[in-house]
Amino acid sequence: MDPICTLAVVGAGTAGCVLAARLSEDPNTKVLLIEAGDRMSYFTKIPLTPTVAQQGPYDWSVRTTPQKYSSFGLWNQSQIIPRGKGLGGSGQINFMMHGVGLPKDYERWESLGFKGWSFKDLRPYFVKAFGTASAECDPEMCSADGRCPYSSIRFENKKAASIYILKNHRELDNIFVNKEIVLAAGSVKTPQILMLSGVGPEKLLKKLKIKVIARNEQVGKNLHDHMNTPVYVSIERPISITLSKIFKFNTLWDYVWNRKGLLSFPPMAGVEYFGNSALMLFAMGSASERLMRDLSNYKHEVFRKTFPFHHSSSKEGFIFLATCTQPRSRGTVSLSDISTNTPPLVNPNYLQNGRDVKCIVKALKRIIKIVSSKPFRDIGAKIHWPRPERCQSFWNGSRTSKKIPKPAKTLNKDLVKRTTVAENDKKDRVKMNTGNNFVSDDYLECVVREVAVTGHHAGGTCAGGTVVDHKLRLKSVTGVRIMDASVMPSPTSLYPNSVLVSMAEKAAEIIKHDPAIHHDTLQKTTDRRGGGRKCVKHVRQNGLQADQVYIAQAQVSENKTKDANRCGINSAFYRKKFAEVNTIKTTQQCH
Template identity: 35%
Template structure:
């Protein structure tokens, strides 16, 4: 057995060495040309798709600009996603102090990890695959309905290797069996689908960019920051860049500049380039190129309330199990076991209220408390497993799938290197509170089913000092609201800040062109008109696929 392990490790090291030193993609460049047909800003989830699809035509030239570099080997491990947060591959954004939520967090600020490097946030997310439900798209513009996107959903499911969670997991079996017990037409429970292959993360970096990065008509400039979109006579003419050594340059464009920088960085770059609300631009002494009032507005995000469930039966993922020789062997040698999962086991929905079953009990307090920017007292009150690596339990993440609260992204300064001012306004709208409470009650109903009682499942009720004057019961709406406003956390699903639409106030039209500026498009989560009832990553990939067809045609 030890010989087998040794040989496997040697093969791994040799392949890594060969990849690093002998297989450098020809698309990775040190110096860009003076002009390109297309310049894509951001090599994240959508940018990798657009770069791959547009460069399929050998008669066009494509430049992909990325502020970061490569992600480390940790990014390949699905369950290691939190280890990348707060590192050099994270933009490390935080919200402004929240008025209606985050009372148990440091300075009432949420941490907003965003991937910085090839693959973007798709290299550090939890890989959950979802397209929501058809009704989510009913008010989307012509060409972007559920029926219009359905062929792309099918294509993306294949290219991203979407697979359902194994039914061999005890908690998955229990979750699936609970649906018949609940007896409600509005309630659906299903196994989670995720995008990883043979225990390894599978993002658009793997599925799209790596297939394209040896094409001579595609250039990739890493550790290069786009500082401004240049325009003349209401047309995008090029991009101003800052390179790794601090020098600046200008690259011209023949056809389109395509922004794929995400829900925070895309509106920031538009504003710095003089495209956005005139009053915001004038405040920072930026010349107004085009007054588009909705740039940076309409920010939405799902907001999770972690509900901890205690277990007696040893059926969850714990730190102690993960650290065992058997699990390490299974992953390193066979690509299986706990490390080869993302711990997301099931999804439940009751109309617009949703629950995710995250099957991990014990957590690393020092790591997760810091990453979530949460007070020690808040963390320990919510997670009874904080000091026990063998603690059996799991989380229900309860949220409103179609929140009505809307926030903003604004400029901190006219310097692109200064992080934008991000205010999601979590729980500002009263509907989000009642909708989230319905999600919590759904979690409790599932937990009370016979299959979960068989595992000795029971809900943990946090003992927040701020909530002690209330009846300590999640079914009590006042107590549930208190917990929401104390310990609710971002789902990392921001979008909407450069809204797609046919109305005069929208930022991009049905062809994803920025209104009033020729040769400038936006293709990322910022264009989503409204939240979907699920995780948005695969929807963004599908939109990028359709956008590629629109541009090529």
């Protein structure tokens, strides 16, 4: 068995592209970057429109199992979690929000056994990752001739020896790796690959008759994600983004020729933190039923009750997204069968912990205070609370309602003692009144469980400290590391994309300075036909369809280094960094 590359990086997403670029800076290291998707569409390069690529050919569109504690307003109580499929990964179809979380987020990692990844440890890599000039993809150095779905890792004596990729629906290509395989396939695909390779919960593997290579009960566990509860706010000033404005010729002209105008801004306009609660302002006034309902999997009536102006393309307004930055609910990723073509069973267990609901309710209450402020009053801001049928029994907007809500916790304690329950109720109505509609905590909790949707930040399924060690090495085996969102033991405060870029920068340094890799020179090998790799033909593998194979070999010659080349990324500065590629060559397909 002759190796063809020093390292293989599985997944050209946020972390995978950084790893491939940095590791290939060593002229003696030959890096194979494997990606199941293709180069993404032009829409992902426009700041306002990357989410248009969701649920298309550039999205794995992961559907969760029916949720027990949430998603009551969604079809089958199932969430659709966008996962990028193509160069750039999920970072190509997100809202372009840059953030590194809070120092205490990383302190929590330390307490969970993931040592060496504190905020202080990562700070130099934040500077390294985002202190660079931007650049566009150089076609001469970046090419994609197809797609290369990965199947499983082949182990020899608990050491990763090669990785199988399926081609033409029936042929397995066996990619031999001299040193290490780095999994960067994301928080859903990475645990799936491990379990299909025989690393994971022993009982599950034996049930599916998968040979157990290494028992690790934590593979696929600890899935965490943020949830966002939308609240529409209408305004009377023409200052928001609407579909009628976007589809004007001048808007397109401004962006194409000047990179200005509405299309040059990401849809997320701002965020406010208070404790573990947060509010994000989504600047779109048009809540298109045709687009947003299908992306979120809302039931028809629930969507219309949540976004009252769904039929209008010119209505001015915006959407608040209330969230909890440190959710406590944890879920799982598991296998339903041994077919790589069958999506894994994803159960985030959203809102299983009641504290997550109260945390989001706190953010919803904050909306009232913000909208009541003078700047928002000046633009005629008015809250339109979601009114799903299931929550109507908790709605206290009607004058005939006999239910007396509990005194608000924000009232002065001495005042509560001196007043009757009825007087407290009257004061609560003053605090919570928006458009003559009173909302109680019970109502808001019901709304959260009814209409909250994924925050697109799934992680934790191969957590540092339990599945991988502090150097990202997979425990109980050798030759495998993991670097993607799955290694995050707990969530960062909102946006993880920039954090993953910095973590990948550090991971590259760790791998580069590993004596077992750094001091060895790649052994040059050829197969019987004189090619650069071996092929296993006509070997059947369950599922995993692919019409083409995409394999990018990233390598740098001593006299040819391009620091600023990027591949498959958008023009925003923090999107460009993670896909930095020095030199990429496309290998020929097997014949």
